[in-house]
Amino acid sequence: MNGKNLSLLFLLVLVATVNCLAQETEKQIPANSKIFINSMKDEFEKFLIAAFTAKKVPLEVVFDRDKADFELTGTSESKKASTAKKIIMGSWHSSEQASVTVVNLRSGVAVWAYSVNKSNSNHGKKTTAESCAKHLKEKIESKK
Amino acid sequence: MYHRITFLFLLLAMFGMSGYAQTTPPATPTPSTAQTAPIVDKAAPSELSKDKISPGSKVYIAAINGYESFLTAAFVKKEVPIIVVNAREKADYQITGVSETVQASWAKMLFLGSEQSNELASIVMSNVKTGVVVWGYNVNKSNSWRGKQSSSESCAKHLKARIEGRK
Numbered sequence: 254m255n256g257k258n259l260s261l262l263f264l265l266v267l268v269a270t271v272n273c274l275a276q277e278t279e280k281q282i283p284a285n286s287k288i289f290i291n292s293m294k295d296e297f298e299k300f301l302i303a304a305f306t307a308k309k310v311p312l313e314v315v316f317d318r319d320k321a322d323f324e325l326t327g328t329s330e331s332k333k334a335s336t337a338k339k340i341i342m343g344s345w346h347s348s349e350q351a352s353v354t355v356v357n358l359r360s361g362v363a364v365w366a367y368s369v370n371k372s373n374s375n376h377g378k379k380t381t382a383e384s385c386a387k388h389l390k391e392k393i394e395s396k397k
Numbered sequence: 398m399y400h401r402i403t404f405l406f407l408l409l410a411m412f413g414m415s416g417y418a419q420t421t422p423p424a425t426p427t428p429s430t431a432q433t434a435p436i437v438d439k440a441a442p443s444e445l446s447k448d449k450i451s452p453g454s455k456v457y458i459a460a461i462n463g464y465e466s467f468l469t470a471a472f473v474k475k476e477v478p479i480i481v482v483n484a485r486e487k488a489d490y491q492i493t494g495v496s497e498t499v500q501a502s503w504a505k506m507l508f509l510g511s512e513q514s515n516e517l518a519s520i521v522m523s524n525v526k527t528g529v530v531v532w533g534y535n536v537n538k539s540n541s542w543r544g545k546q547s548s549s550e551s552c553a554k555h556l557k558a559r560i561e562g563r564k
Binding site for chain 2: 352356367
């Protein structure tokens, strides 16, 4: 193997490594990134902002999509306990489910997503929002 | 005594007639020459494409009344080897579908002691360039422990199996 072939091989390996690294970085959510939270059903975005503060998620929430690095979209559903549930099951708590997705606005790739379902939510939407915030914080801190 | 027996007989006859009326199909009108029903093509559906879905493909999930978000979360949780993108133009494949939730009725709670919902979902994955359907899946969970999360994770599990060639 001559020197020319060796340099070509080295270059190829380098390109592949850089590509892999770029893909890995693309999936990360760096701390202190700017995030835009899109409006959701039943104003769940407000609960999410409050949960981010309560759980100390290291992200900056911005209200202008153009200034953001990431966008959070999702949905939330809430069902109050029916009379039957109150009488038969003896539970007054609502049933909550929510799902959120974080998308990198530059690449358009979904970098993180999470869904939560609480059949007897003690604090309604607050519980599901805080669950989302906790898991997002874990994702940021894991640096994966 | 005879009055009571007659009354009971009458009641039974009423129930019987009511039951018969519910099970008897409505009389079909005689086809007229002016109104001819359209001929329905009953040919078997064409087979789904067996093309390999390569790992790392970019997938766009169309809006399914919020269910798309549950699907994305399920793909992350089940580690499905695809990349979800937010624009159709960037994608190799597109997922469309429908999802339905039926909450537990009081009868279900009383007789079965279950407050879990009934979840239905159906998703179809097609190649954006060719328009060929490459995969489809239906799920029905009559007692879904975690609502939409359960049905979406079932979809994700089966898509992963399809990509890995286990199905």
